[in-house]
Amino acid sequence: MASVVPVKEKKLMDVKLGELPSWILMRDFTPKGIAGAFQRGYYRYYNKYVNVKRGGVAGISMVLAAYVLFNYCRCYKELKHERLHKYH
Amino acid sequence: MGHKRLNPARSVSHPPFHLWGCGESDSPESEATRIPLSPTQVRSATPASVWTPAEQKPSLGAAQGSLNSQREPAQQRPLRLEAPSRSAPSKGSTSCQRGRSGRARLHGDRSERRARGPSLDLSSGTRGKAPRLKNAALLGPGVLQATRIFHTGQPSLAPLPPLPEHGGKVRLGLIPEEFFQFLYPKTGVTGPYVLGTGLILYFLSKEIYVITAETFSAISVIGLLVYVVKKYGASIGEFADKLNEQKIAQLEEVKQASIKQIQDAIDTEKSQQALVQKRHYLFDVQRNNIAMALELTYRERLHRVHREVKNRLDYHISVQNMMRRKEQDHMINWVEKHVVQSISAQQEKETIAKCIADLKLLAKKAQAQPVL
Numbered sequence: 001m002a003s004v005v006p007v008k009e010k011k012l013m014d015v016k017l018g019e020l021p022s023w024i025l026m027r028d029f030t031p032k033g034i035a036g037a038f039q040r041g042y043y044r045y046y047n048k049y050v051n052v053k054r055g056g057v058a059g060i061s062m063v064l065a066a067y068v069l070f071n072y073c074r075c076y077k078e079l080k081h082e083r084l085h086k087y088h
Numbered sequence: 089m090g091h092k093r094l095n096p097a098r099s100v101s102h103p104p105f106h107l108w109g110c111g112e113s114d115s116p117e118s119e120a121t122r123i124p125l126s127p128t129q130v131r132s133a134t135p136a137s138v139w140t141p142a143e144q145k146p147s148l149g150a151a152q153g154s155l156n157s158q159r160e161p162a163q164q165r166p167l168r169l170e171a172p173s174r175s176a177p178s179k180g181s182t183s184c185q186r187g188r189s190g191r192a193r194l195h196g197d198r199s200e201r202r203a204r205g206p207s208l209d210l211s212s213g214t215r216g217k218a219p220r221l222k223n224a225a226l227l228g229p230g231v232l233q234a235t236r237i238f239h240t241g242q243p244s245l246a247p248l249p250p251l252p253e254h255g256g257k258v259r260l261g262l263i264p265e266e267f268f269q270f271l272y273p274k275t276g277v278t279g280p281y282v283l284g285t286g287l288i289l290y291f292l293s294k295e296i297y298v299i300t301a302e303t304f305s306a307i308s309v310i311g312l313l314v315y316v317v318k319k320y321g322a323s324i325g326e327f328a329d330k331l332n333e334q335k336i337a338q339l340e341e342v343k344q345a346s347i348k349q350i351q352d353a354i355d356t357e358k359s360q361q362a363l364v365q366k367r368h369y370l371f372d373v374q375r376n377n378i379a380m381a382l383e384l385t386y387r388e389r390l391h392r393v394h395r396e397v398k399n400r401l402d403y404h405i406s407v408q409n410m411m412r413r414k415e416q417d418h419m420i421n422w423v424e425k426h427v428v429q430s431i432s433a434q435q436e437k438e439t440i441a442k443c444i445a446d447l448k449l450l451a452k453k454a455q456a457q458p459v460l
Contacts, residue, residue, distance in 0.1 A: 049255040053332070054325060057317050058258035065262050072297075083295045 261317070 015023045027033070049059040072079075257265035263280070271279045291297040431439075 049258070051251065052255040053251045053253050054329065055255050056258070056325075057261050057321065058255060058264075061261045062258070062264075079298045079300070082298050082300050084299065085295065088294045 261314075 012023070028036070049055065049062065259265060259268060263284075268280050271283070275282070292299070
């Protein structure tokens, strides 16, 4: 599956399934690369939902929801013991 | 014995006294009163002050010709100033214009290139001039990509694009629209909702999500938040918009003030440039003043010369008159003296006796008449 554009340049959605391992391995996993990835992700979210003229509640509500979910996942181990039923 | 008269001989024609900027020419009447006594000594300084503007060149040529024909070759210095000064500005202006047009041609290309240069291209398929997000590490859930320009490359000189009006669309305040669009081709409109409902029921039934006391507090808090957002969201948005507008208006004011200032500076500069064009009036006035002062001194000196010469000639005349008078008096005295000397004593007695007899006769006649 030779592609016209080199695998390195494609976005994730354009990568074919067979090329996925090579695409993942190609990524920059140095600390600088990881920091750059976080920065890019942050600015992507920021510029889409927050840095607009007439923003809405979606900007912070999505962040709070993600935070809630994250904390729930973290505490799931202790919450498991508060189940109402034993067998599901 | 006649005393001399002063004759204004008109052998010399002097260059006319021109005034600048007014178009007057004062030539014929001033020539008549001039006394041509050694013109080289009297008027050696004046022709240097005779400036003619560019439109009166033929008169200057004529004056130059007339002056050149009479004056000594040593005095030709001041006239030479005209020729190089007249030719130099024309040469300098044309070369300057050529240089300016040449430079303008060079600058024109560069300005053209600069005008075409930073064109904003917001499609995702552009070259690397404006840095884009390539290889997004986080999974974006949809096809819509953010196509903002990030300052990760060299700083571009283009102005930033304006902020988008609204953020990405989000349903239920939590789930971006891209997710619904992603599922639409396969499951239609209700797909994501069914998926959501199914997931919630699954989590509840399998107790992946455990119902505790916090659940009820979460429900009430979320309910309250939803109520507040639904009721006051619009007004808070308007308030925020007003604040934004105030900020923007302030900045716009600053920008307008700066623009106006620069425009005023441009206008001032233009008016000063226009003033420079009228600078020649100053010089004309100064030249006129100098020429008038020179003419004044010339006339003053001429008048003085006239007076002095007249004084000397009057002196000679008075000397002659006095001599004549003295001669006359002397002759009369001499004649009288000799006549008196020639009258002898005897003749004197006879004359006196005759006079007395005549007087007596006259007296008798005079006495006789009033009686009648």
